[in-house]
Structure formats: structure tokens, C-alpha cells
């Protein structure tokens with residue numbers, strides 16, 4: 001909850017005035033109240049949609065480089081968005097895990113109350129969550145104390 005409050009406070013101060021932000025905050029608050037045990041999943045959901053509201057998250061349906069709709073996504077490029085394996089050679093160790101496109105799709109299509117539950121065995125979820133969280137915190141300039149507490153407690 002502290003992370004959500006910090007995020008929304010910071011984004012609002014960045015001057016992003018957007019009804020979607022308030023709808024997102026209210027949806028996340030309701031979801032948290034209904035299922036506190038999924039707090040970390042709901043936080044990842046909120047981070048994804050905040051990036052989207054800030055115009056920083058390209059749509060994952062088509063590759064931003066070649067337009068392919070089915071090949072696995074392998075990187076998120078600052079210039080071209082999500083890029084797929086058919087046009088972007090990437091060391092398999094550095095590529096996004098298989099299932100990343102599906103995980104992003106779940107985040108987009110489900111509501112906050114159905115935010116994917118954290119599953120340490122789901123490599124795509126782990127990688128995408130870390131990627132989007134780092135992107136968002138970078139954009140907000142870091143220094144969110146609630147996240148310092150989060151790192152120490154999960």
C-alpha cells in the first residue's frame with residue numbers, strides 16, 4: 001500500500017493529470033481490500049498501468065521493429081518498444097523468457113482484482129515485473145522509501 005501511495009503521489013506531482021490514474025488507484029485499492037494476500041501482484045499490475053498512462057509502455061501485441069504478432073518478445077527497446085525474436089538477435093541468456101507476451105497480455109486484459117498472483121517459478125512474470133519496475137522507478141527518479149522497505153521485506 002505504501003508503494004502504491006508513493007507511486008501515485010510521485011506521478012501526480014510529475015504533472016500527469018489523467019482520470020485513468022484515479023480509476024487505476026481506486027481499482028487497486030478495491031482489489032487490495034478484497035485480497036490483501038495478492039498485494040505484490042496488485043503492485044505489479046499498478047506499475048504496468050502507470051507506465052502505460054505515462055505513455056512509456058508500448059503495446060506488446062505487435063513487434064515494434066517488424067510487426068510480427070506471434071514470435072516471442074525478446075527485449076524492450078527504448079526506441080522501438082517490444083522487439084521479437086524473428087527480427088532481433090539476442091543472446092538467449094539475455095532475452096525475455098518465453099511467455100512474456102502472454103504475461104503482458106494477462107496484465108492488459110484482466111482487472112486489478114484478477115492481477116496475476118506472484119509465482120516465483122514463472123520466469124516471464126519475474127522478468128517483466130523487474131523490467132517494468134526498474135523502468136518506472138527510473139522515470140520517477142528513484143528515492144521512493146517504500147520500495148527500500150519492500151526490497152528488504154520480500
Ligand SMILES: [Zn+2]
Nearest residue numbers: 063066084087
Ligand atoms: Zn520483430
